[in-house]
Amino acid sequence: MIGTESKQQEIIKAYQFRHACKAFDTNKKISDEDFHFILETGRLSPSSFGFEPWKFVVIQNEALREKLKPVSGGAKGQLPTASHFVVILARREEGLRPDSVHVNKMWKDIHHMPEEVVQDWYDFYKSFVETELEDNDRLIFEWSIRQTYIALGNMMTAAAQIGIDSCPIEGFDKKQVTAILQNEGIINGDDFGVACMVAFGYRQKDPKRPQTRQHLDEIVEWR
DSSP states (O other): OOOHHHHHHHHHHHHHHOOBOSSBOTTOOOOHHHHHHHHHHHHTOOOGGGOOOEEEEEOOOHHHHHHHGGGOGGGTTTTTTOSEEEEEEEEOGGGGSTTSHHHHHIIIIISOOOHHHHHHHHHHHHHHHHHTSTTOHHHHHHHHHHHHHHHHHHHHHHHHHTTOEEEEEOOSOHHHHHHHHHHTTSSOTTSEEEEEEEEEEOBSSOOSSOOOOOOHHHHOOOO
16 A cells, blocks of 8 residues: 555656646557546546536547647647547536526436425525626636636646646637537537647657746745
8 A cells, every 4th residue: 555655756746747748749649548547537526516517528530630720729739649639618608507407417316416405505506606606608607617627637637647648728719619619510509618628648758848836935825
């Protein structure tokens, strides 16, 4: 059994290993078992109210990657070279309304809440949407997108722990990427919108300089 200190060092080494990989070794592919593990850490990630407002679209089709390339400037190096390329979708506002099919499915079918508990949560969540999110479609969708970044971070960290590189990507035209995914039948109606992208694979070469960050004392304040 690995001791606590050894486990801590193993995790820190994974964080030190990880960097935003701009291009991957096309001769190395992630095994099905390893990528399933990465996806599973996304699936098991926490989300506000436990709504899991995400969908992970694994883009392996080369023709589709080529269509995305002209409108995804931040992924020009990753789209042609990544072993696995994922577009993370966030559930849109209609699917996160208190009386939506998805919210009720999560309460009743996934979390198996009794009817009286569902009613209590419905009242509480309805108040949250009306006050914290101002019952505003854009704010609800942005809140949904923030949840997907929890899964994104967990997947990248999990990948690093087994020696797999990654790169989170926001540099793309959301409207055009959305249009492409709609034309491909990946996004249907107003159920989901594009949150971010992430590429996985094995680095071509090590980064030119070691990872740099601010000192812990500069970003942590104790009171």
